[in-house]
Amino acid sequence: MKKPIFPLIYLIFISTSICAQPEKIPYLGDKPGTFEILSRTNYSMHQKFTPAEMAASMENLKKLVDIVRENPVLADIKGFMGRARIYDISNTHPCNYGVPARISFEFSDYFYSKGKILYNTIEPPEWSVFVNRMSGPWNGFNTGKCMFTIPLKKKTIAPGIDVYDDVTYVIYDPSRPPYWVPVSVEEAFTVAREEAKKEKDEIAAKYMFEFVEKEWAAISPANLKKQAFFGGGVTRVSDSSGFGGENNLFPPIVRVNPEYWNKNLPKSAIQFIILTISMDKKYLKSEYENCLKYQYNGETCNQGRFMVSYTEDDIKKLTNLIGN
Secondary structure, three states: OOOOOHHHHHHHHHHHHHHOOOOOOOOOOOOEOOEEEEOOOOOOOOOOOOHHHHHHHHHHHHHHHHHHOOOHHHHOOEOEEEEEEEEOOOOOOOOOOOOOEEEEEEEEEEEEEOOEEEEOOOOOOEEEEEEOOOOOOOOEEEHHHOEEEOOOOEEEEEOOEEEEOOOEEEEOOOOOOOOEEEOEHHHHHHHHHHHHOOOOOHHHHHHHHHHHHHHHHOOOHHHOOOEOEEOOOOOOEEOOOOEOOEOOOOOEEEEEOHHHOOOOOOOOOOOOEEEEOOOOHHHHHHHHHHHHHHOOOOOOOHHHHHHHHOOHHHHHHHHHHOOO
16 A cells, blocks of 8 residues: 655645745844945036046035035934935036036945845935036926026025925025026017027928917017016917916026126036925825835835935035035
8 A cells, every 4th residue: 555645745845835934134224334425537528627627526526425414314324325426417508607516315225135235236216416507407498598497486495595396495695696587588489489490391390480470479568578488389488377267387487697607716616506305204204114114125215214304404504515
């Protein structure tokens, strides 16, 4: 009589299950990390600056990094490796001045893999600060002429700090002329006509001309010197932010004011800073806690932890850099 094989199969299954138990992942949130600046000497390759200007610019960027690192998450690094990567700003404009740069603060979380503690270096979560970028982060109207849109909602929280849509902070020298100035309806239409003339197809050019002139005729002469808005027609020019009974549909069109720049300062000086961060800390904390719930391999969501901790008091410290 053959012996039953069930007990043998059962024992094999049990022993395999025991061996296949997932490896216990250690808590990595308290593991100390370090911070480094990933310096590069060509971070403004799209504009020509001398080696001395670039070296002085890097020293100023290091000062900015040091101020941001006064925040407790970056001052006492645990659970990640902190890095600041310097990027070029490729969409430079002819009305800019000084060395532009983007500083990307990277949060390279530790994680556990095959018995080893590693940290993420492939597109880690990051948060950026833009230096000497006057064009703003919003839609362009005509980038060659440094014209673009800005949000309708703006407030000034301290001398030299404006906030747009509650999330985009502009840090500047309040003693100087305005950094952005309105583009009039008449100016915007002139630009729209110039763009329409670039159409090579004769039939398309004919219709384009007709549409542009029709939109021009619909504008009241009394409004030609007023603020232009980014509308919905062919020209994308409107004399009002509203349309069809709806208010605040179209954002205003502005341009960089070249009079803002202090050209007596060296090109390495920081004259303008833009950053984006929400001050809705309740929402950010909720996002951070959700991140912790669904992370794997010990990752600890430190970019979210930083966003919760970074406040307007931290931002106000950056005003000390303007003009230096």
